Amino acid sequence: MxxxxxxxxxxxxxxxxxxxxxxxxxxxxxxxxxxxxxxxxxxxxxxxxxxxxxxxxxxxxxxxxxxxxxxxxxxxxxxxxxxxxxGRADAEVSVAAFHSAGAALFPPLLRALAAPGRPRLALADEDVPQEDFPRLTRVYDLVLAHRLDHAPPWPATVGATTLLREPLDVALPAGHRLAAKRRLSPRDVAGEPWITVHDGFPVLAVIDAIAAAAGRRPRLAHRINEFAVVAEVVAAGGGIALMPRWTMRPHPRLVLRPLGGVRARRHIDVLCRPERTARTAVRTVLTELRHAARAISRRDTEEEGAAEGAG
Known part of the structure; x- marks a missing residue:
């Protein structure tokens, strides 16, 4: 019945x-x-x-x-x-993010939602291989995930909103011989020792593209996923690395140089199960994430314009 x-x-x-x-x-x-x-x-x-x-x-x-x-x-x-x-506007919303996205987007999100009556956040860090991000939507309302520009799209079982299309630059110690160049090619960097991520993480595919373009396989000296740790190892002379341009704080002993000849860019996407966005609080958090991402990309554009003007 x-x-x-x-x-x-x-x-x-x-x-x-x-x-x-x-x-x-x-x-x-x-x-x-x-x-x-x-x-x-x-x-x-x-x-x-x-x-x-x-x-x-x-x-x-x-x-x-x-x-x-x-x-x-x-x-x-x-x-x-x-x-x-x-319909509750002040309900709890759980958000997971990989480390660099969390570092860049969690603080402005918390500030934007600090007023009474706004959604209550439950934040978590989740840095997993690319294919595992959709599974996290079972646990969290919103999941910040990353994939390379040319990677396959996320499965149709989850909704995806792109927040940023972030360039990946080559990080060098400030005194490195390549730091004097404004732009680097695969041939410039293929012979250097590299610090890169573990297998299954999207940045590694750019290393494969560098190898194909340069005709030689770079030496992978260290495997470290956390970009903050990578920055310190690069600064200490442990090798060079790919670093996100916008979501990492500038390091005083590093320089970032754009890489030509390969597609070195990642998407920062928000994944969620479609039914989660029926909730008012989840939609509010998603809107604030978009605002925070736009502020990050706008700030970078303004800084680039100021640097060109000074030059």
Whole structure:
């Protein structure tokens, strides 16, 4: 039995005929009769009987119709509870991010949502191989994920919003011989020792592209995922590395140089299950993430313009 069938049985008890029920529910009499037959199949006792031309409820039918009132009341309360949950502007929203995105986007997000009545954040760091990010949407409302510019799109089972398309530059110690060049090529950097990520993480594909363009395989001296640690190892002379241009804080002993000849850019995307965005609080957080991302890219554009003007 389902809610619609119970509603029809209840209306039949009150209105006294299939035709009257059909008119009240804006359906055909045959549709009413069909639903009553389906309901009857689920129960071992008759629910209706004929009294002349009228179809009336048996004692069992009257008992079930009375119980249907309680069912409809409980369902109405359940719907109201869901509506209140979906509509709450100050509900908790869980957000996970890989490390550099969290460092860049969590602080402005917290500041934007600090006022009373705004969503309450539950933040987490999750740095996983690219193919594992969609699975995190089972646990978190919003997941900040990264993939390379030319990588396959995320699966259709999750919604994806691109926040940033961030260049990946070559990080060098400030005194490195290549630091004097404004732009580097794969041949320039292929012979250097490299600090790069573990297998399965998207930055590694750029190293493969450098190897293909330069005709030689770079030596991978160190495997470190956390960019803040990478920056310190580069500054200490441990090798060179690819670093995100916008989401990492400038390091006083490093220089970043753009890399030509290969596609060195990553997407920073927000992944979520489509049903999560039905919630007002989740949509609010997603909007603020977009604002924070735009501020980051706008700040970089303004800094580049100021540098060109000074030059």
């Amino acid at each position: 389902d809610e619609r069938q119970l509603r029809i049985l209840r209306e039949l008890g009150e209105l006294g005929s299939v035709t009257a029920v059909a008119e009240a529910l804006l359906v055909t009499p045959s549709a009413v009769s069909q639903q009553l037959r389906l309901l009857q199949r689920t129960l071992p006792v008759p629910l209706t009987e004929r009294q002349g031309r009228r179809l009336v409820l048996t004692d069992a039918g009257q008992a079930l119709a009375a119980a249907a009132v309680d069912v409809e009341t409980a369902l109405a309360r359940a719907r109201q509870a869901v509506e209140e949950f979906v």
